[in-house]
Amino acid sequence: MNETASYASKPEDSLGRLYGTGPSPTRSEFQRDRDRIIHSTAFRRLQHKTQVFLHHEGRHFRNRLTHTLEVSQIARSIARALRLNEDLAEAVALSHDLGHTPFGHAGERALHRAMAPYGGFDHNVQALRVVTRLENRYAEHDGLNLTWETLEGILKHNGPLIHADGSPFGRYVEEGLPAGVADILAVADLRLSSHASLEAQVAAIADDIAYNAHDIDDALRAGLVQLADFEDAPMAGPIVREVEGLYPEVAVKRQTHEVQRRMITRAIEDVIAHSAAGIAASGIESAEDVRMAGKTLIAFSPATAEAEKGLKGVLYKRVYRDEAVMRPVRESEAVVERLFAAYMESADMPGRWGEAAAAAGDATLRARIVADFIAGMTDPYALDEHQRLFDARPEFR
Numbered sequence: 001m002n003e004t005a006s007y008a009s010k011p012e013d014s015l016g017r018l019y020g021t022g023p024s025p026t027r028s029e030f031q032r033d034r035d036r037i038i039h040s041t042a043f044r045r046l047q048h049k050t051q052v053f054l055h056h057e058g059r060h061f062r063n064r065l066t067h068t069l070e071v072s073q074i075a076r077s078i079a080r081a082l083r084l085n086e087d088l089a090e091a092v093a094l095s096h097d098l099g100h101t102p103f104g105h106a107g108e109r110a111l112h113r114a115m116a117p118y119g120g121f122d123h124n125v126q127a128l129r130v131v132t133r134l135e136n137r138y139a140e141h142d143g144l145n146l147t148w149e150t151l152e153g154i155l156k157h158n159g160p161l162i163h164a165d166g167s168p169f170g171r172y173v174e175e176g177l178p179a180g181v182a183d184i185l186a187v188a189d190l191r192l193s194s195h196a197s198l199e200a201q202v203a204a205i206a207d208d209i210a211y212n213a214h215d216i217d218d219a220l221r222a223g224l225v226q227l228a229d230f231e232d233a234p235m236a237g238p239i240v241r242e243v244e245g246l247y248p249e250v251a252v253k254r255q256t257h258e259v260q261r262r263m264i265t266r267a268i269e270d271v272i273a274h275s276a277a278g279i280a281a282s283g284i285e286s287a288e289d290v291r292m293a294g295k296t297l298i299a300f301s302p303a304t305a306e307a308e309k310g311l312k313g314v315l316y317k318r319v320y321r322d323e324a325v326m327r328p329v330r331e332s333e334a335v336v337e338r339l340f341a342a343y344m345e346s347a348d349m350p351g352r353w354g355e356a357a358a359a360a361g362d363a364t365l366r367a368r369i370v371a372d373f374i375a376g377m378t379d380p381y382a383l384d385e386h387q388r389l390f391d392a393r394p395e396f397r
Helices: 029-038 041-048 064-081 086-095 104-114 123-134 148-156 198-221 237-246 252-282 287-291 302-320 323-345 351-359 363-375 379-390
Strands: none
Touching: 029 086, 029 148, 041 064, 041 123, 041 379, 064 086, 064 198, 064 252, 086 148, 086 198, 104 323, 104 363, 123 148, 123 363, 148 198, 198 252, 198 302, 237 252, 252 302, 323 363, 323 379, 351 363
């Protein structure tokens, strides 16, 4: 890897871990974080969690794990070009979805509704619960004992949670801060009002790049749309027309892949060019300057940002709200809601979950234990539990 820029995160300057460890002779601190994440149980579970299309439907749809790997690859590419720390960008990318529920965003919405009387549910905070409390691999402590910088990136890769005056920021303005955010185990304050590192910002935009291109591919596999339906779509349209003009006789499957790879490449190139110019203009010289810059520095150019927003609108209308998608979404939301209600009332949870719930002193604590248990489920396990408790197994067809 090329020498990193002065404003890149430096592993030797890390604030460290909650539990001290000796230095590694072969790996940096951020490499160790990456490896701990990859070897975690929560990471493996991602292969059986929905991205957009329920994996029971087959057809090689992306799941939460394949999406995470794609985000990681894109994040490393951007970080390398901007001379940032690739390992930290990768660690944040690999861990950014560890808090997601079964059944994708449908499951998250259902769990958030069920948890509304108890402070709600937020997948970024849940990811931190996973890596600081719920993973039980080490003899000396709970959690993965990640560095402060990786924890910061997991929590704030989408931006600060509060303004400097303490008022909620961004998407938290309407609902307030998520429950549990003040109870995160870290070696130092995660500074909710500052922006995260450039590496975390890279992971966030890599997420957008990955799912824009790949949701088109999965929607085509599902038969919801045709490639020609995107000829006039923002961002994708010019590339679709270009590929159809260059390769009119090529099979649609190959045309689709050509569109997908060109979309990813051009989005990455746009982010690199625009962000490099923005970083230079900002005058930042250190990772601390990044946190105090008062704005996100890793971004699309204005034209691409507008086009990307337009493409999301097309995908929302033509794909995400299609009845073929919404029908299993409603069914999966009902599964999560039924499981939550059953566990809150009397249903036994296995192993340590049942023991913790039985010892819970109040409904709020029990609800958080139930939410932890459900959020950690894979899609098949959630259906197994539904079958056990209700003698019924939705097929999502």
